[in-house]
Amino acid sequence: MTRLIGHSALLVALFVAALGVVLAPIGVKRARQDLVRAMYSATYAMFALVTAATFAMIYALVTHDFSVGYVAQVGSRATPLFYTIISLWGALEGSILFWAWVLTLLSALVVFWNRDREGALIPYTTMTMLSVSVFFLILLAGPADPFTLISPTPPDGPGPNPLLQNHILMGVHPPLLYLGYVGLTVPFAFAVGAMAAGEVATDDWIRLSRRWTLGAWAFLTAAIIAGMWWSYEVLGWGGYWAWDPVENASFMPWLTATAFLHSVMVQERRGMLKLWNLNLIVATFALTILGTFLTRSGVLSSVHAFGEGPIGMYFLVAIALTLLVSFALVAGNSEALASEGRLDGVAARETVFLLNNLMLTAFTFTVLVGTLFPIIAEAARGVKVSVGEPFFNKMTLPICASLLFLMGVGPALPWRRASKDVMRRQLVPPLIGAAIAAFAAIAIGARQVYAVLAFAFAAFALVANLREYWTGIKARMQLRNEDAMTALGRLVGANRRRYGGYVAHIGVIAVAVAITASSTFRKEYEATVKKGQVMDAGAFQMRLVEVYAREEPQRSRIAANVAVLKDGKEIGRLDPAMNFYPTSQQPIPTPAVRSRPWGDIYLNLMAFKQDGSDATLKVIVEPMVPWIWFGGAIICLGAIISMFPARRRSAAWVGAPVPADGRGVAPVPSAAGIMASNSLEGAD
């Protein structure tokens, strides 16, 4: 019954979505508002139906209905409820279903927030969202059908992939990733909608695109950081990034979206880079589809091997269609995309934005080549190769260093043209900061050129970004007699985009410093320790207290209880473990981590004697790792600050309550108000 409900809901959703796609052009061309409204209703209906199918699947999972194909594949009576529910995205079919649900949710939101706008932009945007939804619903109807019938019904299933039921972050990382990844469909839909409607010359769609990109980008940032954290906490190698194809797949759209968020400012301020921005939006969306193809088609084997599906061809067709339609539309709109402004001087903010885009594009291209090269080599020459980390590190380190540097130069320079005086005033303090950081880094033992450069440029960028706050606050304090906190609040309130951007910069700097520090100063120690004995790990010692075993319903666990000592005094206990799942051929390691702001002690159980008399431990001491996660949170905070329009009295703000004393933060408008508001951003 559950199976039937889910299956029919998806088929009807496919029909409704296809109907909506057909209605859109007829409705616009013949000015039939009723047909356009019918298409909007179809979008809501599609969302309701896919929601029903998703709930049917969750119900089937929770009730262990093994007659449902997907449940038989990932379900197990022994799996704890939380992991049973999140196994919705634990394998191919379920993750496509969840993907479709997020996509239809966002489609419904686009319609809901913009349904009263005049013109052809929103109908065509909705049509694009519906077309992408049709693609995923076709997958769900055929090659990735999660509701297949299994007969006879098996009594039990294998349970989810052991790696995916080992950590709570598996309930966090995928939804964030989908919201970010699928969210990038929306700016693409606005771009296509604007081109189809012939409205690229207006700034409406750019504003909508920017805001949606920012939202999706914030989710994607959080997702990538959460993925790094998961890999750090679960995989047991003490690292968080390996240039694995799956990581690259999520990272490439992030890079192009980051480029767009910067270059769009040049378009808004100077009317330049219109064509470039359109292409960035298209590239970002194409990269999300490509990434999904790489990770879901089994074309590459990676540690994230989720299994191979027959859906590779569908994705290739989707990528080809995306690019063809986009380029045809871009070509048709080329007149409207001519640049208005031009570069006035070399030393100006526009130039920094151009360089930043150049770097981010080069970065994306490097990752793309490194990721695709094994496929090309295998197809062309029949050899199996892998592109090692050295390639990525060698190619991207200079780019990362340049980006850090530009992150400091950009905010410091004015638009259009900077005089020598301004340059000197703005750039000398950050340079002093850079010099101090470089000496400090060398003093504490950093020897690689790039490590020293990274610390120096991070300091440079940090000083430059903080100075922007400082000068802004100082000016307000002098001109308006405000106290420092009020000045800060109003400064940010009046220029949310700009100061939110600087907050995000500070987050990126934190992540960059943490990655540099943890990889530069990381120390590893390995030893086999007898019960009661102690091994050295730099400033710490580890004493093996005991090796113990525990049986849980879904797995068996063998763990070592280890006392962490500093100067002979015990400062804590860690229990690294190995988990044995009945369906998995190997044990799944679970490291134990002691996190402190200055760094982590990361402990892994590598081997043990059957009688529990000794254990082989691997200790990794890494400074600053937690700052990667903090930095990620700061970046997201910056994105949130930037997302809301500045404090302006415009159409959407009439009636917004202003506190009697005029203090405090800006009132938060309703989401619909934000999305529909035509308010201009605060002047930067």
Add this chain to the structure above:
Amino acid sequence: MSGNIEGRKRAALLVAAVIVIGGTFGYLMYGGLDKNVVYFLTPQELLAKGTKVVDVPVRLGGMVAPGSVKWDAEKLDLRFQVMDGVKTVEVHSKGAPPQMFRDNMGVVCEGRFKNGVFESTNLMIKHSEEYRAPKAGQTPQEMYKEMFKTLREDAKS
């Protein structure tokens, strides 16, 4: 548009700049790829290549030959053989094994082939995605049952 000629000049300059930057970048990338591509070989392929693969980074993939795993816990020294059904290669690795090795398990070793032994710097266990129900008598559960018993008796004493 102001000054079409100037616009054209600008465009030409821009194109030239893009070509120069792209060319430099492409050259760097090609060089980087050339040096950092790691070949993935089976024992049979490795041995067939002879001197061509001696002392260059390679990934060796295959199965752990049954009964070949020798682990010296004191020295943290691991030796085992990787086979592909045709040939076997002796693998040596310093440091602890990644958790546990089991016979006939798929494994990928990163390292270099020297003096007839594959010196591995990094061992990766292939996470097979196939959830075959393990055959009776093969389940890890049963293998470790005994161990649990010993450990529990330990805990009591």
